[in-house]
Amino acid sequence: MEFEPVDQFQQRRKKLSDIEALGYAAYPRKFAWSHTARQIGELFANRTAEELKAEPVNVQVAGRIIALRPHGKAAFAHIVGDGARLQIYVRLDAVGEEAYKLFQLLDLGDIIGVSGHLFRTKTNELTVWVEKIELLSKALLPLPEKWHGLADREQRFRRRYVDLIVNERTRETFLRRAQIIREIRQFFEARGYMEVETPMMHPILGGATARPFVTHHNTFKMDLYLRIAPELYLKRLVVGGLDRVFEINRNFRNEGVDAIHEREFTMLEFYQAYSDYLELMDLTEELFRGLAEKICGSMRFKFGENDIDFARFERLTMREAIRKYWPSAAGTVPSADELAAAGGPRALAERYNIFANSNGLPPIAKVKELSDGEFIGELFETVAEPHLVQPTFIYDFPTAISPLSKQKADDPSLTERFELFIAGMELANGFSELNDPFEQEKRFREQVEKGGLELPKEVDTDYIRALSHGLPPTAGEGVGIDRLVMLLTDSHTIRDVVLFPLLRAEGGEAEEPPAAEKSGDAK
């Protein structure tokens, strides 16, 4: 098989056979290296030219050629290993005629191994004086342009391997992603949490409100959903006495795609027995501050135009947030009583819609028939959410949109639930878990009755059975890892923090699914 550009592909293949004709293996099996390119740069950064002369340092190092400056009978090149550039200097009189012939058959992109000693050039750059050189793997395809790299977003996603070779920023982003996940594991393990893995294929939809992907098991002749949330399984584990559990894994939601939604996304979920949502907010602040310090080196960091500051996490009830961000042009700020009164939220939504219509803004809930609690949620999303740039916990969510959360002791229309917003994105969602099996069954039945593509079609009776064995008072939370990585790497689309984001098949065509309603406290 050959790939574009075919002329260069063929030229390089010819060079590879010429190299074999010189007696070198085309694809040798290993290379005994003494240092990575990065290690050389770090270990000998302060070694002077004189010191290197007086006390020679021999190295064996491998890497990909990313720059080549031949000068006839000598040449400079840069190789990259472990993400670091290292200059090498190859001279005919140092490597001998055979090896120099090999060198002249090398191209940008080839992976080579060299051995020699370190020296400093006229410009004082730490450089390997090559004594031996070998080809480790031939690049049959050329790299993108050395100055601009690979800029086309589509190509960067489809051919992430090339993006990673030529765009340092890409490499850095995914290194940070790995570091973030590592830190999260340490954070929870240090606090006595156990990491678990629960099913990705679910016979019954649950734990969130979203349209699922459906798959099929042949032997059991059984349709299965790719999970939309691990929540119900994790709480079963707390019933089973695993008092502190966490899972970092993928969820799948069959919905649209935009800058902050990827169809297959990574979520941290954690649960702790004998705790409530207030403790979770404190714990979340601790987690996020620690991550910012470790990843960005500071509790303040840049996200686009904004300076995000983790020094303070604001806390507002959902009703307070609506009042705080109510647009002055939409009439007097609603009172706490208005927001709490039966029919109040609907009246406010109508009032807002008059304002929205006369200002060309999208109205709230044009066609949907909503409850007061749902109207509160809509009002919040419309009026307040876009303003939440600095970290803000919004808490005390309406029960109507929180089917898995425990009600407040003094007001059953509200639940002990919060979401954390930063840079206009929802980053986390946590609550005191509903552990009353009768109340839970009632809410499940209401969901099933309500119907809709995003809601469960049947009650998860085994989950109710699990609750009937006794779930301790428990607090649980989900954190969107992709969005967290976006935040801490100053990335503005989720596809920049997912190695292989979902793209349409080249030349393919998709069919159209129907639309759906929403509601729920999906973590």
Add this chain to the structure above:
RNA sequence: AGGGGCGUAGCUCAGUGGUAGAGCAGCGGCCUUUUAAGCCGAAGGUCGUGGGUUCGAUCCCCACCGCCCCUACCA
């Protein structure tokens, strides 16, 4: 899904109703401390795909494919 934008050499990009250009990469030559190496020379294109208008389309029009942005939906 709706609205807007984009698609030209391997890469980054110019460009025009008379079938196309630069830089880098590649090819040939010169060059033993360069670093976006340099100098000389030659080459490289179904201008996303398919229709239409036109004497003639890469350019204008329509459809389709893909990507990006905005809006609507899950986090």
